[in-house]
Amino acid sequence: MRQTPFYDRHSALGARIVDFAGWQMPIQYPQGIVAEHLTTRRHAGLFDVSHMGRFCITGKGAARFLRYVLTNDCDQLAIGQAQYTVLANENGGAMDDAFLYRPTADKFLLVVNASNKDKDWAHLQTHVSGFSDAVLEDVSETAAMLALQGPQSEAILRSLVTSGALPQARRNAVGSVTVGSTEVCVARTGYTGEPVCFEVFIPAQGALAVWDKLIEAGASPVGLGARDTLRLEAGLPLYGHELGIGKDGREIPVYAIPQAAFAISFDDPNRKFIGRPLLEKQAQARQRYKAGDFSDTGVLPKVVRQMRLLDKGIARDGAAVYYEGRQVGGVTSGTMVPCWDYTKDGDRIELRDTHAQRAVGLCLVNADVPVGVRIEVEIREKKLNAQTVVRNLENRSGPVTAAVL
Amino acid sequence: MMIDPKARYMKSHEWAKHQSGNIFTVGLTAYAIEQLGDIVYMELPEAGKKIDREGSFGVIESVKSASDMYAPLGGTVREANTEVRDNPDMLKKDAYETGWLIKIEASSPAEFDGLMDAAAYQKYLETEA
Structure with missing residues (x-):
């Protein structure tokens, strides 16, 4: 250990x-x-x-290598910037999600989940050999x-x-x-x-x-x-829950998480990267869903939604989710989280000294389950009322965050 | 107080104390409460509910996990402590008096004698828990 x-x-x-x-x-x-x-x-x-894995990528071939193994485009990353990215596989699923930092012109730093580090390292190692002048180093x-x-x-x-x-x-x-x-x-x-x-x-x-x-x-x-x-309160995905292999044993498509939009770039039509063909199909499915067209959900049957319990209780990972009487998916992460009470004055808020708690979660549900509707979560053989929400936490000037109640 | 000398204990960290007649109060030990961390939600049974010895009588949830609580004696629930249910923080202050969870009318009061006494529970905590 x-x-x-x-x-x-x-x-x-x-x-x-x-x-x-x-x-x-x-x-x-x-x-x-x-x-x-x-x-x-x-x-x-x-x-x-x-404990998180940290890999340093240098050399003339660094960008070419990263543009192939990561979904985001590091050519769009200015010096002194970082970007959310995914190590996709050929199925359009995630090996891991990660953050890529570019502290200086000739150096990239990739931060990966601790639980995936060895797997990521092996995966990147097999691919880096195909790129001359790309140096991959474990600097964890x-x-x-x-x-x-x-x-x-x-x-x-x-x-x-x-x-x-x-x-x-x-x-x-x-x-x-x-x-x-x-x-x-x-x-x-x-x-x-x-x-x-x-x-x-x-x-x-x-x-x-x-x-x-x-x-x-x-x-x-x-x-x-x-x-x-x-x-969880911020609605951010965690590999092993909202990415990776789902409860049904099937791979969760990367576009199931709304953050995929910021982690994947198709801007350069000539850039080949691992998973691109299927990720493009998922992105097109997202576009159709946005337009209200759910006639073809094959490549992206389920999406991650934020949720909040209305009844007393706690929705946890694995609980079944129902919409209009039929099971549409399950909770992927959930617990009770505390939040400061606050008073509101326009966009400004004043945090009070007392706090409340609310049961929030993320769920992976059929793509046609809308945001802002009543759902039910099955907990210990009882169905509790919940709703899908846009967000559970919002930014306020201060700047602070505030619970959306 | 980590262990109440008047109570008897289960390995799953519930305690029972004799109140009067066939009535026993039941709760969760200070050790268990400390291990759970922040307790954020509890479910307790309604009065009148029949429960089996070692059957689940309720659920206690921390941020990280949900745990069943098991009855040290079988019988009928006479009262549940709704004040503690609604303010689980009370358990941290006193697990054995104000922190009782249910009162059971035992169908076989002799089951009480089969539970670990304070010394045995202490030893159990030191060696196994």
């Missing part, structure tokens, strides 16, 4: 440690998942995500990775910068700054739905000093438990 450079910090803080994809990771600290979720939405949460152990998320995270990070400037305030911007005496790569990315969000890549030897400074400056440690509730 492997440990990240921050393992002793987690232990000292009293974290509950679990085995996750071969790593000993904090699932929660003594504050608990609910408090950690809420503090991220109001202040700033600090997440150890060093040479650098640590932290996520700092939430409204206060920018002020906290800025207070620690000793030289350089944070990347421009635009989603997915990437830059580099010095924190104390350590040069770190900073990206405005994350997995919480927070509009103010950072992920920081730190050389392993400077990692602890950066963690300590962030905690001292007011960031609260957050474990994997709240990482999951935060992404």
Whole structure:
């Protein structure tokens, strides 16, 4: 079982440690998942995500290689930007979803799920040999990775910068700054739905000093438990739930997730990439669905919808979903998530000191199940009322997020 | 208090205490509550519901999981603690007094003697749990 450079910090803080994809990771600290979720939405949460796989791609052939193995087009990625992307397979399914960062002109960094890292590495290895001058390197152990998320995270990070400037305030911007005496790569990315969000890549030897400074400056440690509730509330997919192999044993087409639209690029008609023929068919199906045409759902029978329970209870992964009396699919992720109460004044909101909780989830349902309709979820042989929703969380000026109630 | 000396215990971390006559109060141990983490939802039975010994009498859910709770004694549910059901945070403060979950009228009160006593439960926690 492997440990990240921050393992002793987690232990000292009293974290509950679990085995996750071969790593000993904090699932929660003594504050608990609910408090950690809420503090991220109001202040700033600090997440150890060093278990994630990180591959560095360099060399003259780097872009050509990445344009073949990834669905997004790295030629459209400016220096100092990052993009969501997918490692597709020939069936139009996902081997993994990932983020591709371009910190400098000649270097790409691909961050993949910890649970898929070995599989991804083997897959990329088999393909990289076909590209001369593309160098693929596993740098997971040479650098640590932290996520700092939430409204206060920018002020906290800025207070620690000793030289350089944070990347421009635009989603997915990437830059580099010095924190104390350590040069770190900073990206405005994350997995919480927070509009103010950072992920920081730190050389392993400077990692602890950066963690300590962030905690001292007011960031609260957050474990994997709240990482999951935060992404769920934001409607973000998780491989193994909304991507990969579904509950029915069948591969989930990448276009089942709405985020596919940002992760796949067909702009260059001459670019060949793994899975393209089927992904194009899925994209066309999405277009037809948008126009209300569900006559052919063969390549994309089901799509992921966000949902919210109306009755008391919790919809969990695997629960059957019904619409107009017939089963249309199942819940892929679901739990109870907390949310701050707030008062509203136009677009501005004021978070109150009290919080509520709501049972939210993601479900994979027939493509013709609309957003905004009543559905039922079967929980312990009872059918509970729920509804499909556009979103459970929205951005408000502040900038903060607020629960959509 | 992690263990109430007056209660008897099951391996699945429910406790029972004799109240009066054939009536027993039933709850979840402090150890179990601590292990669950944030408790976000509970289902408890209605009064009058018949339950079997070691049968599920309700569900307790944390953010991460849903767990059945099992009856230490068979019988008829006389009351459920709706205050705790609606405010599961109360369990963290006191698992054995205000945190009781149901009152059972036992059909075979002698089942109580078959449960682990406090010392045995303590030992069970140290060795097996």
